[in-house]
Amino acid sequence: MMKWLSFQVVVVVVVAAVTQTKGQGKWHYRTQDDGDMHGGVPMGIPNDQCDNARDHLEVDWDKSREDYECMGSTYTNEMDPATLQPAQCSTLLDPPIHVCLPQPITYRDPIPTSGAHRPLWAKFGEYLYLPKQRWLHNLEHGCAVFLYHPCADPQQVQEMRVIADLCLRKHIITPLKELSRETPFAVLTYGCKLLLPYVDADRIIKFLQDHALDAPESRVTEDGQFGVGLERPARQHMYMDDSPSSICQNFQVWEETL
Numbered sequence: 001m002m003k004w005l006s007f008q009v010v011v012v013v014v015v016a017a018v019t020q021t022k023g024q025g026k027w028h029y030r031t032q033d034d035g036d037m038h039g040g041v042p043m044g045i046p047n048d049q050c051d052n053a054r055d056h057l058e059v060d061w062d063k064s065r066e067d068y069e070c071m072g073s074t075y076t077n078e079m080d081p082a083t084l085q086p087a088q089c090s091t092l093l094d095p096p097i098h099v100c101l102p103q104p105i106t107y108r109d110p111i112p113t114s115g116a117h118r119p120l121w122a123k124f125g126e127y128l129y130l131p132k133q134r135w136l137h138n139l140e141h142g143c144a145v146f147l148y149h150p151c152a153d154p155q156q157v158q159e160m161r162v163i164a165d166l167c168l169r170k171h172i173i174t175p176l177k178e179l180s181r182e183t184p185f186a187v188l189t190y191g192c193k194l195l196l197p198y199v200d201a202d203r204i205i206k207f208l209q210d211h212a213l214d215a216p217e218s219r220v221t222e223d224g225q226f227g228v229g230l231e232r233p234a235r236q237h238m239y240m241d242d243s244p245s246s247i248c249q250n251f252q253v254w255e256e257t258l
Contacts, residue, residue, distance in 0.1 A: 026091055027091050027093055027114075027190075027191065027216060028091055028092050028093070029092075029093050029094065029095040029096075029114075030092065030093070030094055030095065037095055037096060037097070038096060038097060038098045039097040039098055039099070041098035041099075041100060041119050042098075042119065043098060043119050043120070043121070043137070044119070044120065044121070044222070044225060045119065046120060046225060047100075047119075049100070050100035050101065050119060051100060051101050051118050051119045051120050052120075053120050053225050053226045053227075053228070055101065056101035056102040057101075057228060059101055059102045059103075059104050060101075060104075060105075060118070060131035060133045060134070061129065061131045066150070066177060067129045067150070067175065067177055068128050068129040068150055068175045069150055070150045070151035071150070071151075072151055073151065074151055074152075074153055074154070075149060075151045075152055075153060075181050075184045076153055077181075077182070077184070077197040077198050078197075078198075079198050079200075080197075081200075083197045084196070084197070084200060084203060085183070085194075085195055085196075087192055087193065087194045087207055087210075087211070088192065088193050088194075088195075089191055089192040089193075089211070090113075090191055090192075091191060093113070093114035093115075093190075093191055094107075094108070094112070094114045094115035094116070095114075095115070095116070096114065096115070096116070096117065096136075096137075096140050096216070097116040097117075098116075098117065098118070098119040099116045099117065099118065099119075099133075100119070101118065105117070105118075105133050107132065110178040111147070111176070111178055111179070111186060111188070111193060111195075112132060112136060113136075113139060113188050113189070113190060113191050113192060113193050114136070114139070114140075114190065114191055115136055116133075116136075117133055117134065117136040117137040117140070118133050118134055118137060118226070119137075120134075120137075120224065120225040120226045121134065121137035121138050121141060121224035121225070121226065122134040122135055122137070122138055122172060122224045122226045122227070122230075123223050123224045123225070123226065123227040123230055123233060123234075124138070124143065124169060124170055124171055124172065124223055124224070124233065124234035125171075125172070125173070125230050125231070125232050125233040125234040126161065126164075126172075126173035126174070126230070126231050126232040127172065127173065127174045127229040127230055127231060128174075128229040128231055129174055129175055129229055130172060130174040130229055132176075134224075134226050135172045135174065137224075138170070138172055138224065139188060139189065139190045139215060140190060140215050140216060140217050141170065141215060141217045141218060141220045142170055142189075142190065142212065142213040142214060142215040142217070142218030142220075142242075143170040143171060143172060143189075143212075143215075144164070144167075144168060144170065144171045144172075144187060144188065144189050144208055144212045145171070145172045145173075145174070145187070145188040145189075146160050146161075146163075146164045146171060146172065146173045146174075146185075146186075146187055147174060147175070147176040147179060147185065147186040147187070147188065148160060148173075148175055148176070148179070148184060148185050148186075149175065149176065149177060149179040149180075149181075149184035149185075150175045150177055151181075151184065152175075152179075152184040152185060153184075153198075156185065156198055156199045157199075159199045159201070160173070160185060160199045160204075161173060162251075162254075163199070163201055163204055163205070163248075163251060165234070165235060165237075166237065166248070166250040166251035166254055167205065167208055167212075167247055167248040167250070167251050168208065168212055168213070168240065168242075168246075168247050168248070169234050169235070169236050169237075169240050169242060170212075170213065170221075170234070170242060171234055173232075179195075182197060183195035183196055183197055184196075184197070185197075185198065185199055187204055187207055187208070189207075189208075189211040189212050189214065189215070190211075190214065190215035190216070191215075192207075192211045194207045201251075205247075205248045205251065208247050208248060209244070209247050209248060212244070212247055213242065213243070213244050213247065214244070221242050237250045238250065239253070
C-alpha cells in the first residue's frame with residue numbers, strides 16, 4: 001500500500017514547469033528526473049488500489065450528457081478545401097506517467113496528444129464517451145483516436161466512423177465537446193493531431209498512413225482492459241495486421257466497389 005501512496009505524491013506534478021527533457025527514441029519529454037517514464041506503475045495490470053477499470057471512474061467522467069449529446073444546433077461547415085489545416089505534430093511531449101485513481105489528471109492542452117494517463121488502456125472501438133485519461137494511453141500504443149463534437153453533422157460522423165472501421169483495428173471513436181464549431185472533427189495519433197472543419201477522407205487517410213502505429217509502444221497489439229461505454233468493438237478486417245503498410249487498405253478496396 002505504501003508504494004502506491006508514495007507514487008500518488010509524485011504524479012500530481014506531471015504538468016508543472018520542468019527544466020529538462022528525457023528522450024525515448026525520436027520523442028522527448030518534459031519531465032522530472034524520476035528514473036521511470038511511467039512513474040513506477042506497470043500498465044495493463046488491474047489493481048484495486050490503483051486502477052481496476054471499475055472504481056472511482058467518476059474522477060475522469062461524471063457521466064454528464066453534455067459530453068455526448070448536442071445541446072444546441074448541428075454544426076454544418078462548408079466543404080471548402082481552403083479551410084483545411086495542416087496536421088500539427090511535435091516530438092517534445094508530456095511524459096506518459098501512469099496515474100492511479102482516484103488521483104485526478106489535468107492537461108495543458110484541451111485536445112492532448114500525449115501526457116499522463118490511467119494504467120489500463122481502453123478496448124479498441126467506438127464509445128458513447130471515453131475520457132481522454134483513457135485514450136491517451138491508447139495513443140502511446142500507436143492507436144488513432146477519432147473525435148467529433150457532439151453537435152457535429154451526424155452524416156459526417158458516419159463517414160468518419162467508416163474510415164476508422166476500415167483503416168485500422170487500433171482505433172478509438174468518441175465525442176469530445178472541447179472541439180470547436182470551426183473544427184468539429186479531429187484525428188489524433190501520438191504527438192500529432194489533425195483538426196478538420198469537415199470529414200475529408202483523403203486528408204484523414206494520408207494522416208493515418210503518415211502517423212498511425214508510430215508510437216513508443218506500438219508493439220503492444222493487445223486490446224485494452226477498459227470498456228465502460230464501449231458501443232461497437234473494433235473489427236479485424238481482411239488485410240489488417242497492425243502494420244503501417246496495411247493502414248486503410250480495406251477502405252481503398254471498399255471505395256473501389258462503390
